[in-house]
Amino acid sequence: MNALLLVALALLPATGFAAWFWGRTGRNPSGLAAAGVVAASVFGGLPAIYVLLGGELMPWRFPWPVPGGEFHLETDALTAWFLVPLFLLSACAAVYGAGFWRNGIATRRLGNAWLFYCLLVFAMMLVLLARNALLFLFAWELMALSSFFLVVFEQERATVRRPGWIYLGLSQAGAAFLFALLLILGHKANSMDFTHWAWRGVDSPVLAGVLFALAVLGFGAKAGFVPLHIWLPEAHPAAPSHVSALMSGVLIKTGIYGLIRTLTFLGEPAAWWGGTLLGIGLLTAIFGVTFALAQHDLKRLLAYSSVENIGLMAAGLGLGLLGWCLGEPVVGVLGLAAALLHAFNHTLFKGLLFLGAGSVLHATGSRQFEDLGGLLKPLPWTGALFGLGAVALCGLPPLNGFLSELLLMLTAFGSVLSPENPLAVAGLLTVAVLALVSGLAVATFSKAFGVTFLGEPRKPTTTPQENTGTMRAAMCILAAACVAVGFFGFMLVTPLQRVVAVLSPQFPKLFPASPSPLVWVSGAGVALLVLVAGLAVWRKTLLARRTVDATVTWDCGYARPHPRMQYTASSFAQPLTALFRALLRNRVRLSPPTGILPTAARLATEAPDLCAERLARPLFARLTTRLARWRWLQHGNVQLYVLYIALTLLALLLWKLR
C-alpha cells in the first residue's frame, strides 16, 4: 500500500513534465496528462481508503539536505480523509479538462498548463502528507505558485492578470503567517518534525493563543475566511472551469486541514478559540451567501458560495471547540465531524457545479445570467447534473449536502441543550444563522439553476452545443458520488470515528453510534424516492388516455410576449438584496423611463465586494504610498539582489557571532 502512494507521488510530476514535453513537440498533451492524473489518483486513492477502513501505513523518512528538513511523510486518518476527495476530484477534473482543452489552443500552452495542473495535485498531496515543517512549507508554496500559473492561463486578458496578482499577493501574505507559526513551534520543540509537536502542547497560554491566531490568519487566507476571502471571487471566474473546480473543491480545504492539524500541536484549546472561530465562521457564511445571491456572474456566484461553505465548516469547528472547552465533549466531536463531512461533501458538489458552469461557458460563451436562459433543452445533461449539484449544495434531502447540514444542526442543537448558558446561547445563534444561510442558499441556487437553465433564452444565440463524452462522464461520476454519499452516508461514520481520534483519543467513543440519525435519513431518502416514483407512475397513468395539449405560457392575453420580459436574475434576487442592502451596499444606476411615451430606460446593479472596497483597497493604497520611498531598493537587477542576499547573510553571521 505504501508503495502505491509513492508511485502516485512520483507519477504526478512525471506526467506533468511528459505533458510539457509533448506540448513542445506540437501534439495535444491533454489525453496523456489526464490518463496520468487518473492513474496517479487510483494509485493514491487506494492507500487512503485503506487507512480510512482501519489500515495502518508506516511513515517514511528520507533524508533531505536542508537544515532541519526531512522528507517525512505519513498517512493518518485525517490525511486520508482529505486525500480521498482530492484524488476523486483531481481525476474527474482532469478527465473533464481533457475534453475542455481539446482543440483551438496552442499545444505549447496546454503543455505548460498540464505541467502546473499535475504539480498542483502533487503539491496538495504533499501538503496533506508532510510531517516536517520545512517540507510542509515547501509544498504549500508549490501549491500557491502552481495554482497561480493555472489561474493566469489566459494571461493575455487583463481581467485574468489582475485576479492572478490578487491571489498571489494574498496567498503569500497568508504564507508569511504560516512561516511565523511553524518556525515558532519548531523553535519551542527544538525540532521541525510534526510528530515531536503533537500532543506536547504549548506551556504558556498566551503563546498558544498567539499561535492559534497566526494559524487562523495563515490558513484562513487560503480557506477564504472573511475578510481574507477577497481572492476567491476574483480568481475562480478567471481560472479555467476545471481548475476552479479543483481550487474550490480541494485547494481551499487545505486551509481547514491545516487548522485542524495545528490544533493537534497546541494542546488543550481555550474557549475563546472556539468562540473566535465560530464568530468568523458565522460571519463568513452570511457574508458569502449574501454576496453569492447578488452576483450576476455564474462562476462568481459559485466562488462566493464556496466562501459560505468554508464559513459553515469553520462554524462547526468553532462550536465544537467551544463545546469541548465548556465540558460538552459530545458537541465537540459532533462539530468536528460536521466540519469534516461538510468539507468532503463540498468537494463533490462544488466540483460538479464548477464543471457544469464550465459546460455552460463552453456552450454559450457567457457566464452572465442576463445572457442565459432556457439551456436545459439544448444542454439536457449539463442542466440535470447542475440541478442535482444545486439540490445537494442547498443541503436538501436525499443528497449528501443534507447529511453535513444535519450534523451541523445537531451540533448546534446539542449545545442548545447544554446547562452552560454561554454555550446554549452560542448554539442558538448558530441555529438561527444556519437556518438563515440555508434559506438564502436555496434562494441563490434556485436563481443560479432557474435563470440559467429554465425559461427561454434571454439572448438569441446560435444553438449551444452539449458537452462531449469525457466532460459529461466526469460530471456524472461526481453526481453519482453526491447521490451515493446521500444514501449511504451512515457508512462514513466509522471512518469519521477514526478521523476524530486525531484530535482527541476519547472522541471516537462519543460519536453517536448506530443507529445514528444518518441511518434514518437514508431510510427516509429511500421512502422519498419510492414515493416520487409511485406518484410519477400514477400521474402518467392518469394522463395516459386524456388529451395533453401544448400551448404558450399564460401571458394575461398579451399579444407579443418576448423572452426579454422574463424575470431576470437581478429581479429574482431583489427582495433579498434589498433586505441586506446594509451589508451588500449594492450600487444601482437607474435612468428611469420619463415622459408620456417613454423610450430607452436603463437599470444596472452591482454588488462590489465590501471587504475589497472598504478594507483592502484603502489599505493597499496607503501601503503603496508608504512603501514608495523604498522603491529605490528594487531595481530588477539580479546582481543587486544577489548582493542583498550576501549582505543579509553577513549580517546574520555577525549577529550570531556577537
Add this chain to the structure above:
Amino acid sequence: MNLLSLIPPVLALILSPLLLGVINRVKARFAGRRGPPLLQVYYDLAKLLRKGAVYSRTTTWVFRAGPVVGLAAVLTALCLMPLGGVPALWKFPGDFILLTGLLGLMRFAMVGAALDTGSSFEGMGASREVWISALAEPALLVALATLARQAQELSLTRICAALSEQHWLHTGPVLALVVVALGLVLLAENARIPVDDPNTHLELTMIHEVMVLDHGGPDFAFILYGAALKLWLFAALVTGMVIPAGSLSPWPNLVAGLGGVFLVAIGVGVVESVMARLRLLIVPQLLVGAGALAATAFLLGLK
C-alpha cells in the same frame, strides 16, 4: 414499531383537505355568507384528477417533476410528525431537521417548476417564495430550539411527550411566546393572510398562487393536496406544543390532537377574516419579529 403511530399519517391523508374547508367556512360565516361546502376541496381534487393537462411549450421535465417531488416530500415529512401524544412513525434525534429539509425540497421543486415556465408572474412568485421562506426558517428553528431546551430532547415525538402541564405552569410565558412564533411561521409558510392571500385574483399580488398559474389537471391536484398536507403538518406541530400530552392515554390524546388541529384551522380562518394582507415590505418585519419572539422565549427559559 407502534401500530398506533400509523394513525396520524392516515388521518392526515384523509382529513387534511377538510382543514381548508373549515377555514373557508369560518371566513364565510364572518362575512355573513353561507360559503362553499365543507368538502369542496375534495370535490376539486376529484375533478382535477379526472382532467387532462395543458403544458406550455417553454416547459421541460422540471415543470412536470415539481408537483410530484413536492407531494412526495411532504408525504415523507408526514411520517415524522406526531399528533397529540401519539408518537410519529419515525423518531430520531434531529428529525425536525429532516422535516425542514423535506419542506425545503418541496419548495425548491415548486420554485423550479415556476421558473420553468419563463413567465414573469411565476418568476415573481418564486422570488417572493424564497424570500419569505428564507426569513421564516430561522424563526421556525429558533422556536424548535427553545422547545428542545425546555424539553431537553431532540426529536419531535419526545419533545411533544416531554412538554407537560408542569411546563405550562412553571414556564408558561416561554411556551406561549413560542406558540405565537410558530403560529406566525404557519401563516407565512402556508401562504395565508397576513402574508399572502389565497383568494386574490390579481397575479401581481399573489405569492403561492401565482407560482402555480400554469399547472392544471392532476399536477394541480398534487399541488393542492400537498398544500393541504403542509398546513396539516404545521397545525399538528403547533398542537403538539400546546397539548400536555404526557398525562393522557393514547385515544383521548388522539382526539385531543385532532381537535387541536381543527382549532388551528378555525384560528387561521378567524385571522383571515379580521385582518387584511400586510404590505409586502412589512412581511420581513413580521417574520423577523417571530424569530425575535422565539429568541426572547429562549432567553427567558435560561436558568
